[in-house]
Amino acid sequence: MSGSSARIHAFDSLRGLAACSVIVGHFFIVMRGQQAAVYDRFFQWTRVAKQTPLDVLFQGHAAVVLFFVLSGFVLYLLLARAKLSMPAYVAKRVVRLYVPYLAAIVLGIIGAHAVTGDTLAGFNSWINKFWSWPVTWPSIGEHLLFVGQFNSDRYDFTIWTLVHEMRISLVFPLIFVMVRRMRWWAALMPFVVASVTMVVLRQPAVRESMNIAGFAAHGGLTAYVLTIHYMLAFAIGASLAHHRDTLFAAYGRLPGRTRILLGVLTFVLYVYGGRALHITGLATMMPYDWPMMAAAALLLVTAAAEPGFRRALEAPVCQYLGRISYSLYLFHPLVLLAMLHGFAGRMPLGWLLAVTFGLCFVVSDLAYRTIERPAIELSRIAAERVGALYHATTQHRSAGAARRYGA
Numbered sequence: 166m167s168g169s170s171a172r173i174h175a176f177d178s179l180r181g182l183a184a185c186s187v188i189v190g191h192f193f194i195v196m197r198g199q200q201a202a203v204y205d206r207f208f209q210w211t212r213v214a215k216q217t218p219l220d221v222l223f224q225g226h227a228a229v230v231l232f233f234v235l236s237g238f239v240l241y242l243l244l245a246r247a248k249l250s251m252p253a254y255v256a257k258r259v260v261r262l263y264v265p266y267l268a269a270i271v272l273g274i275i276g277a278h279a280v281t282g283d284t285l286a287g288f289n290s291w292i293n294k295f296w297s298w299p300v301t302w303p304s305i306g307e308h309l310l311f312v313g314q315f316n317s318d319r320y321d322f323t324i325w326t327l328v329h330e331m332r333i334s335l336v337f338p339l340i341f342v343m344v345r346r347m348r349w350w351a352a353l354m355p356f357v358v359a360s361v362t363m364v365v366l367r368q369p370a371v372r373e374s375m376n377i378a379g380f381a382a383h384g385g386l387t388a389y390v391l392t393i394h395y396m397l398a399f400a401i402g403a404s405l406a407h408h409r410d411t412l413f414a415a416y417g418r419l420p421g422r423t424r425i426l427l428g429v430l431t432f433v434l435y436v437y438g439g440r441a442l443h444i445t446g447l448a449t450m451m452p453y454d455w456p457m458m459a460a461a462a463l464l465l466v467t468a469a470a471e472p473g474f475r476r477a478l479e480a481p482v483c484q485y486l487g488r489i490s491y492s493l494y495l496f497h498p499l500v501l502l503a504m505l506h507g508f509a510g511r512m513p514l515g516w517l518l519a520v521t522f523g524l525c526f527v528v529s530d531l532a533y534r535t536i537e538r539p540a541i542e543l544s545r546i547a548a549e550r551v552g553a554l555y556h557a558t559t560q561h562r563s564a565g566a567a568r569r570y571g572a
Contacts, residue, residue, distance in 0.1 A: 174487070175468040175478035180235055181486025183228035184494045187323070188525060190223035191501065192518055198289040204514055220436050226450075227435050227457045229326050233395050234461035236330060237340070237402020244341045245406070251338055253552030258334045260547045263311065264540035265532070266327055269495045270308050273320030274300055276499060280506045288509070295322050296502050317387050322498050325386035332392045333399050340396065344403040353404060356397040363390045364451045394451045398458050405465055416470040424471065431467060434460035492532040497525040 196208040214220060244254060277296040285293050298304070298319050307315035308324075312332050317325040333340075343352045367390050405412065419427070438456020468478055477483070486493070504521040 173469050174484060175475045176235060176238070176465065177487030177490070178478035178480075178483035179464065179468055179487075180232065181483060181488070181490040181493070183231050184490040185486060186221070186223055186228045187225040187494060188497050188522070190225035191497070192522060193223055195288065195292050195501070195505070195518065196514070197291070199514065200287045201514065218432070218436065221432070224436055226453075227439065227460070230398055230454050230457040231435075231461040231464065232326065233330070233333075233398035234402040234405075234458060234465065236334075237337075237399035237404075238406040238465060239402075240334065240337050240399070241341055241344065241403040241406035244338065245345075249548060250552050250555045252555045253548040254338065255335060256551040257544045257548035258337075259331070260544035261540060262327060262331055262334065264543060265491060265495055265537045266311065266324065267309075268532070268536045269321050269324070269499060272496075272499050274305065274308075276503055276506075277320050280502075283506060285505055285509055288505070292502075292505065294318060295498070296320070296506070314385075314387050314389060316385060318385075321495065323494055327495070328387045329392045329395050332389075333396055336396075337399060337403075340400050340403050344400065344407050349404050349408060353397070353400055356400040360394045360397045360451065360455075363394045366390065367451065391451070394454070398454070398461070401458055401462050402465070405462055409469070412466050413470040416466055424467075427463065428467060428471075431460050431463040435464065489526070489529045489533045489537075492537050493525065493529040496528050496532050500525045500528050 193208060193211045196204040196211075199205045199208070211223070215223075240258075243249070243257075247254075249257065273296075277298070278300045280296050281299055284297070295318055298316070304316070304319055307313055308320065312328065312335075317328060340356075343355070346352075367388075416424070416427075434456045438460060439453035442453050442456065467474055469475065501521055504517060504524065508517050
């Protein structure tokens with residue numbers, strides 16, 4: 166595990182670039198149905214572009230799947246290297262995710278309260294549904310709890326992925342143990358079966374608009390069934406991390422032509438794989454994730470083992486995007502909604518979106534420095550203190566048991 170024991174900085178860059186693709190996709194959707202013909206025509210052009218390789222620039226959902234596979238890889242190494250106790254791991258992960266999340270939710274609540282009853286005239290229903298619900302104590306409680314099923318569109322429309330991230334992080338030690346102790350196919354098979362089962366169960370619920378707890382209207386994008394489905398992505402990432410030396414070495418032995426073909430396959434699966442499954446006519450989006458999970462796995466291997474690609478991803482600008490990626494993903498909806506509600510109709514939409522796009526990076530950089538970086542340090546302290554307390558408690562119990570048996 167020598168060379169692969171170091172942090173793979175290219176993965177940070179992938180996360181940053183994926184976050185950018187999510188933002189670009191959201192900004193393009195804002196232009197859908199605009200009364201000004203120039204903006205609606207531009208949106209129609211993006212729909213044409215989605216049929217070309219340019220779709221990779223705003224392939225937001227594939228980016229989300231990549232986030233989950235990446236998280237599985239990183240969390241596996243965290244548990245394997247740090248030798249954390251389970252309570253210490255949970256403390257570290259909860260603090261790391263929750264503190265920036267809480268800051269974003271507080272700002273989202275303030276923004277939603279400030280524009281209550283306000284609508285964005287001339288804008289489509291997608292952007293108008295956000296910050297459209299009244300701020301209520303029950304909704305605040307649901308967001309503070311974080312891991313339940315709730316309407317995640319109220320205050321920050323990207324947090325639905327973080328709900329699944331937190332839930333799976335809490336049970337990830339189970340994935341870790343399975344991947345570490347079982348053959349790769351045996352470790353992944355239960356999660357494959359679980360994902361397929363969730364698809365079978367969710368399909369009729371979504372098609373018939375049935376309000377079944379965990380499956381359709383109840384919970385929406387935070388439905389428990391989706392968490393079970395996305396555990397497969399985390400398990401794939403964990404398996405890649407466990408077998409990384411073998412996989413990276415095998416890739417290194419491939420001839421150049423094979424690497425090119427593998428790169429093309431990765432790109433096709435990432436951009437077109439989910440769309441190809443639309444021919445099945447399934448009402449639920451979950452099967453469309455399977456090709457993207459495969460693409461994400463291939464992309465991680467390529468990013469780590471292809472020298473040219475890895476060097477490109479290690480460029481300073483890519484590394485910077487990786488550092489602020491969590492803040493960028495979490496805070497850009499707040500910047501977008503605040504700017505649209507504050508300035509739509511007062512300045513041309515093109516200029517407004519351009520300024521807002523740049524402001525997203527400024528706010529994200531500020532959030533990283535003032536919120537996320539302190540949260541990372543706080544998570545380290547929390548893990549140390551919880552770990553020390555757990556160690557002291559177990560020692561006390563062991564000593565007590567020894568005295569009892571000795572007596």
